[in-house]
Amino acid sequence: MRLATLLGPDxxxxxxxxxxxxxxxxxxxxxxxxxxxxxxxxxxxxxALMRVLPDDYAAQVLExxxxxxxxxxxxxxxxxxxxxxxxxxxADDRADAIQELPEEVAEKILDRLxxxxxxxAEEVRELVAYPADSAGGLMTTEYVAxxxxxxxxxxxxxxxxxxxxxxxxxxxxxxxxxxxxxxxGVVSLRDLILADPGRELAEIMTQNLVKVLPTSHQEEVARxxxxxxxxxxxxxxxxxxxxxxxxxxxxxxxVIEEATEDAQRMGAVVPTDEAYFxxxxxxxxxxxxxxxxxxxxxxxxxxxxxxxxEAEMASALDLVLFIPLIISSGGNSGSQSSSLxxxxxxxxxxxxxxxxxxxxxxxxMGLTLGLILGVVGFARVYFVGSHYSxxxxxxxxxxxxxxxxxxxxxxxxxxxxxxxxxxDPAVSSTPFIASLxxxxxxxxxxxxxxxxLIAGAP
Amino acid sequence: MRLATLLGPDxxxxxxxxxxxxxxxxxxxxxxxxxxxxxxxxxxxxxALMRVLPDDYAAQVLExxxxxxxxxxxxxxxxxxxxxxxxxxxADDRADAIQELPEEVAEKILDRLxxxxxxxAEEVRELVAYPADSAGGLMTTEYVAxxxxxxxxxxxxxxxxxxxxxxxxxxxxxxxxxxxxxxxGVVSLRDLILADPGRELAEIMTQNLVKVLPTSHQEEVARxxxxxxxxxxxxxxxxxxxxxxxxxxxxxxxVIEEATEDAQRMGAVVPTDEAYFxxxxxxxxxxxxxxxxxxxxxxxxxxxxxxxxEAEMASALDLVLFIPLIISSGGNSGSQSSSLxxxxxxxxxxxxxxxxxxxxxxxxMGLTLGLILGVVGFARVYFVGSHYSxxxxxxxxxxxxxxxxxxxxxxxxxxxxxxxxxxDPAVSSTPFIASLxxxxxxxxxxxxxxxxLIAGAP
Numbered sequence: 001m002r003l004a005t006l007l008g009p010d011x012x013x014x015x016x017x018x019x020x021x022x023x024x025x026x027x028x029x030x031x032x033x034x035x036x037x038x039x040x041x042x043x044x045x046x047x048a049l050m051r052v053l054p055d056d057y058a059a060q061v062l063e064x065x066x067x068x069x070x071x072x073x074x075x076x077x078x079x080x081x082x083x084x085x086x087x088x089x090x091a092d093d094r095a096d097a098i099q100e101l102p103e104e105v106a107e108k109i110l111d112r113l114x115x116x117x118x119x120x121a122e123e124v125r126e127l128v129a130y131p132a133d134s135a136g137g138l139m140t141t142e143y144v145a146x147x148x149x150x151x152x153x154x155x156x157x158x159x160x161x162x163x164x165x166x167x168x169x170x171x172x173x174x175x176x177x178x179x180x181x182x183x184x185g186v187v188s189l190r191d192l193i194l195a196d197p198g199r200e201l202a203e204i205m206t207q208n209l210v211k212v213l214p215t216s217h218q219e220e221v222a223r224x225x226x227x228x229x230x231x232x233x234x235x236x237x238x239x240x241x242x243x244x245x246x247x248x249x250x251x252x253x254x255v256i257e258e259a260t261e262d263a264q265r266m267g268a269v270v271p272t273d274e275a276y277f278x279x280x281x282x283x284x285x286x287x288x289x290x291x292x293x294x295x296x297x298x299x300x301x302x303x304x305x306x307x308x309x310e311a312e313m314a315s316a317l318d319l320v321l322f323i324p325l326i327i328s329s330g331g332n333s334g335s336q337s338s339s340l341x342x343x344x345x346x347x348x349x350x351x352x353x354x355x356x357x358x359x360x361x362x363x364x365m366g367l368t369l370g371l372i373l374g375v376v377g378f379a380r381v382y383f384v385g386s387h388y389s390x391x392x393x394x395x396x397x398x399x400x401x402x403x404x405x406x407x408x409x410x411x412x413x414x415x416x417x418x419x420x421x422x423x424d425p426a427v428s429s430t431p432f433i434a435s436l437x438x439x440x441x442x443x444x445x446x447x448x449x450x451x452x453l454i455a456g457a458p
Numbered sequence: 459m460r461l462a463t464l465l466g467p468d469x470x471x472x473x474x475x476x477x478x479x480x481x482x483x484x485x486x487x488x489x490x491x492x493x494x495x496x497x498x499x500x501x502x503x504x505x506a507l508m509r510v511l512p513d514d515y516a517a518q519v520l521e522x523x524x525x526x527x528x529x530x531x532x533x534x535x536x537x538x539x540x541x542x543x544x545x546x547x548x549a550d551d552r553a554d555a556i557q558e559l560p561e562e563v564a565e566k567i568l569d570r571l572x573x574x575x576x577x578x579a580e581e582v583r584e585l586v587a588y589p590a591d592s593a594g595g596l597m598t599t600e601y602v603a604x605x606x607x608x609x610x611x612x613x614x615x616x617x618x619x620x621x622x623x624x625x626x627x628x629x630x631x632x633x634x635x636x637x638x639x640x641x642x643g644v645v646s647l648r649d650l651i652l653a654d655p656g657r658e659l660a661e662i663m664t665q666n667l668v669k670v671l672p673t674s675h676q677e678e679v680a681r682x683x684x685x686x687x688x689x690x691x692x693x694x695x696x697x698x699x700x701x702x703x704x705x706x707x708x709x710x711x712x713v714i715e716e717a718t719e720d721a722q723r724m725g726a727v728v729p730t731d732e733a734y735f736x737x738x739x740x741x742x743x744x745x746x747x748x749x750x751x752x753x754x755x756x757x758x759x760x761x762x763x764x765x766x767x768e769a770e771m772a773s774a775l776d777l778v779l780f781i782p783l784i785i786s787s788g789g790n791s792g793s794q795s796s797s798l799x800x801x802x803x804x805x806x807x808x809x810x811x812x813x814x815x816x817x818x819x820x821x822x823m824g825l826t827l828g829l830i831l832g833v834v835g836f837a838r839v840y841f842v843g844s845h846y847s848x849x850x851x852x853x854x855x856x857x858x859x860x861x862x863x864x865x866x867x868x869x870x871x872x873x874x875x876x877x878x879x880x881x882d883p884a885v886s887s888t889p890f891i892a893s894l895x896x897x898x899x900x901x902x903x904x905x906x907x908x909x910x911l912i913a914g915a916p
Contacts, residue, residue, distance in 0.1 A: 028666060032686050064687075156651075163648045171648060172630065189647070190621045190629060193614075208486055226710045228490050229522075231689065248706050252684045252713060259717035260801050266721065267797020267888060268790055276802035277815065284823060288794050289830050292862075295790050296831050300838055302782035313775065320771060320778050324760035324896050327782060331789075332726060332753050332889040336746050339725020343718050344734035357735065365742065372747050373754050380758055404750075430725060430888040431790040438782050 015045065019052045027057060035064035038073075047077045050085075059088030062097065066274075071100040074109070083112040087120060090169050092140040092250065094120070095127035127244075135221045136214030138254065139235045139244030144168050145175040148184060148202035152195045159189065170247050172231050176205045183211065183234055183242040211236045214243060218254045223348045225251045262346060265426035266339060268295065291431070298435045302442055309446040319449055322381070322396050323442070329373055330403035330441045331434030337362055337411030338433050342425050345415065352420040355413060362412040366405030374400040395449040402448065403441040410436055473503070477510045485515060493522035496531075505535045508543075517546030520555065524732075529558040532567070541570040545578060548627050550598040550708065552578070553585035585702075593679045594672030596712065597693045597702030602626050603633040606642060606660035610653045617647065628705050630689050634663045641669065641692055641700040669694045672701060676712045681806045683709045720804060723884035724797060726753065749889070756893045760900055767904040777907055780839070780854050781900070787831055788861035788899045789892030795820055795869030796891050800883050803873065810878040813871060820870040824863030832858040853907040860906065861899040868894055 014022045026034055026049075034053075038046050038061065050058050050073065062070055062085055074082045074097065086094050086109065098106050114121040123141050130136025144162050146155055155174055162168040174192060176185040185205030187195075195204045211234045212221050225233050225248055235244040261271040270287040272279050279287075306313070313320055341358065344350040350358065378397040382390065411433045415425035472480045484492055484507075492511075496504050496519065508516050508531065520528055520543055532540045532555065544552050544567065556564050572579040581599050588594025602620050604613055613632055620626040632650060634643040643663030645653075653662045669692045670679050683691050683706055693702040719729040728745040730737050737745075764771070771778055799816065802808040808816065836855040840848065869891045873883035 030666065030668065030686060160651055163652055193618055194621050208488065210488065222710075222714075226707075226714060228488060229707045231707065248710065249684075249687045249689065252680070252706065252710060255710060255713045255717070256684060256805060259713070259720075260805065262717075263721065263724065263797050263801040263804075266724065267793045269794045269798060275807040276798060277807065277812075277819075281819070281822065285826050285830075288791070288823070289827055291794070292787070292790055292827055292831060293834065296783070296787055296834060299783045299786045302786075303779045303838075306779045306782070310775065310779075313778065317768065317772060320781075321761045321764045321768075323778075323781060324764070324785060324900065325754070325757045328757050328760075328889075328893060328896060329750070329754055331892065332750055333746070335725045335887075335889050336727045336750070339721050340727060340734060343721040346721075347714060347718065349733040349735065354735075361735075361739070364739065365746070368743055369747055369750055372743075373750060376751065376754060380761075429793075431786075431793050434789065434892070435786060438786060442782065 015048050015052065023052045023054070026053060031057065031060035032064050034061045039066065039069050043072060043076050046073055050077060051081070055084060056088045059085050063089055063093040067096070067100045068274075070097055071102075074101060075105050079108050079112045082109050083116055086113060087117055090140055091120075091123060091127065091142045092138065092169070095124050096132070096137075098124055099128045099132065130214055133218045134214060135212045135216040135218070135235045135246055136244070138218055138221060138246045138250050139214070140169040140247065141244050142169050143173075143175060143232075143234075143245040144171060145177045145181075145242060146201060148176050148178055148200065148205070150176075150201045151197065152192060152199050152201065152204070153197035155187070155192055155201055156197070159192070169245065170232050174201070175234055175242055175245075176201050177242050180239075181241040181243075183209070183236050183240055185209065186234070209234070212246070213238070219258055219346065220348075221246050222251045222255050222258070226255075258346065262342065262424075262426040265424060266342060266429045268292070268429040268431040291429070295431050295435050299438060301439045305439060305442045305446075309442075309450075312446060312450060316392075316449070316453055318392060319395075319446075319453075322377075323445070325377070326396065326399050326403055326445050327438045327441045328434075329400055330407035330437035331430075332407070333366065333369055333404045334407035334411030334433035334437050335430040337365070337408045338415055338428055338430060341412045341415045342428075345419055345425055350416075352416045355416045358412050358416060359409070362408040363405065366408030367401065369408070370401035370404035373404055374398065391452050395445075395452045398452070399441075399445040399448045402444050403437065406440060406444065407433070407437050410440075473506050473510065481510050481512070484511060489515065489518035490522050492519045497524065497527050501530060501534050504531055508535060509539070513542060514546045517543050521547055521551040525554070525558045526732075528555055529560075532559060533563050537566050537570045540567050541574055544571060545575055548598055549578075549581060549585065549600045550596065550627070553582050553595075554590070556582055557586050557590065588672055591676045592672060593670045593674040593676070593693045593704055594702070596676055596679060596704045596708050597672070598627040598705065599702050600627050601631075601633060601690075601692075601703040602629060603635045603639075603700060604659060606634050606636055606658065606663070608634075608659045609655065610650060610657050610659065610662070611655035613645070613650055613659055614655070617650070627703065628690050632659070633692055633700060633703075634659050635700050638697075639699040639701075641667070641694050641698055643667065644692070667692070670704070671696065677716055677804065678806075679704050680709045680712050680716070684713075716804065720800065720882075720884040723882060724800060724887045726750070726887040726889040749887070753889050753893050757896060759897045763897060763900045763904075767900075767908075770904060770908060774850075774907070774911055776850060777853075777904075777911075780835075781903070783835070784854065784857050784861055784903050785896045785899045786892075787858055788865035788895035789888075790865070791824065791827055791862045792865035792869030792891035792895050793888040795823070795866045796873055796886055796888060799870045799873045800886075803877055803883055808874075810874045813874045816870050816874060817867070820866040821863065824866030825859065827866070828859035828862035831862055832856065849910045853903075853910045856910070857899075857903040857906045860902050861895065864898060864902065865891070865895050 038049060110121055144159055146158060159171050163171055172189050174187045175183060178184045185207045186209050187201055187205045191204055210224060210228050212224055214235050232245050232247045234242050235246060236242050264271045268291040270290055272287055341350060374397040377400045378393045381396045382393040414428040418428050419425040496507060568579055602617055604616060617629050621629055630647050632645045633641060636642045643665045644667050645659055645663045649662055668682060668686050670682055672693050690703050690705045692700050693704060694700050722729045726749040728748055730745055799808060832855040835858045836851045839854045840851040872886040876886050877883040
């Protein structure tokens, strides 16, 4: 932020009087820092600032802006400048930027791009066809691919040219494609510069390579890259034709974004991709009220359940004292199970087909944890509240065992079921599980208490 | 797993009769896949399999094993082979591997390493001195650093040599260090291969570079790399002397690991770094029972609170019906706030010093959400339960406003406070916030109800 305060007051003046000096000063900073400053400016100043920067540098700044701010800026700067800057961006960021624009504006800019560089426009149209959270949506089409009979020295020349014209997002890997663009191998730059210049790529390439489909979900792409310690993974169609490349820097963003979404869903908030302080107050209220109201309507059932046991409560008011204790224990054990299972699914350790193994494990877990809490509960009711009887203590204790088991089972199996039907398992949030367990748990508690206290009484 | 089933039954036989054929077959696979197979073997077979593999390949497999399995394997294979394989590993993985060993075994292997390659042993001792979750713990000491007056052609030669001897974890960047190892600039391999071979690095290097301290927490390192889209970040001491390098592939693992830990903490589980099905049943019980018991003991207070309002409950049993509804609403709004704030802190958007801004925002949020639920609650109590009075409806409704506000405030401020005292904010888990709100919420509800119903009655 040092940069922002440095520029802040004088920016307008300097923009008007001495743009050249400003440009030189700005180029000293990382594009990320310029992007931060730009986000704070009003639209007019932001456009003026962008105009001062050299095109390739301005494009790098654009790549680093938040989606919304970038869209507003591109709209505002006019079709010509927008199209020019877009040609300087990397293929995947360019497609993302256009995808974020209002359709009308996007079409205008694409038409202009068509006239300037028809190949680029075509490529953008291909890339925006994939969902943003798929490998196709993440991939770039700029990479180095060469035929297997290329000599090592020729390949090094190609890498140089690709670097020079910035036609490759990464030069760490050179992909080997044969007839009809089929991906047959890969050579790392490291191996390339070590190899005898006269050999052919076919002789030094690795044939056994990891790849993903364009339809693969971004979480799967991230897992693949993390698992095999890759710095990029090629995207191939179902005919093994190479169509793109996902690089690790995009994956870091994906992993962070997915973890944030999951954390928010698990806390019963409709996910927001904006920063906490940047999310509009009323937007937040909507994202939170939606779930709060759903959960509230669900919890209303607890009043109905209790109403139907009013007679029992009136005859044994002590029963009531332990209600929050008992239902919250079910919610807590359910919260543990759901966070373990949701996370295990996110990193690919558990899948819906494992439900029976999970079921067996969580039954054992629930009974054991329930017994532990049951013993503590028994002691509390029997010894501390001196006038309580064994039956009362037993009612609390047995209810705890049942409810903790109910909690672990719903907390673990619901996320699996939700994933099975194709939804995000994280929507079975901790509060969602807790509400469910509250309603069923109350009925359980009263049934157990009824059996032991009322039916057991002479 | 295809590989595992392929090898499974015959592995023992092939190991004994035809190790050479086995070696050739295995080398076709990615070391990650071999590591997976190895994890399933018993100790003896695993050591035998490692012996079959060429050292550099075996080292790559070792790098990919789970910490525990790797430690057991290294222990079992004996000091000589272990030390040999360690020399083939990358510096950061080597230090991690030794750190995981029982002290005695680690010392023995280090002594052997000392005799084989004294420099390596020295380096390991330096690296293990840093906490595993700091930049120092993540960094490698293998990178290319050259003086500023180096010519471009010389630098390219150096990169070749470093690649050949695998003395660099990445060759994407060449670091420029001056007198006393001070870091003065960086040149990307891309720029290097494009530059005129006769120029000096000083002329083409970027001086404005992003760096971290060895004591920086791994989350901060990850944020820095993600923010600036780097593929590696240099680690410098407080004198700006370069001492190491953290590469992006380690950061991907860190981000995933931190997200898992946070998700587990937020679900009130003591974090486990093992996969769901691989965690021992009783280890899981311990990790879960700890928090469940703490929360249970806290929730016991709800019984005390209710006990002290027994007279009020007896005189207006209807009050009791809405207890689960009311306290759960506080827990839910608290869960939303805590997951938003914990995540915002994890990605660096919010820090404890922002507490006042957070406070203002969450008060507004709590009152608004509370009012929304209050209106729904009023309608339910007044219209559906036909015999309820306005005062009863009002008591429920006002309690909801108070408790939802209490929830948002404790959910947002507690994580900030916990972070402020240096603990992980994710320990203020959803169940933790819910329990706190249950106890205070009950007292609030009875106080409000008392004021409106009992004191308000003639």
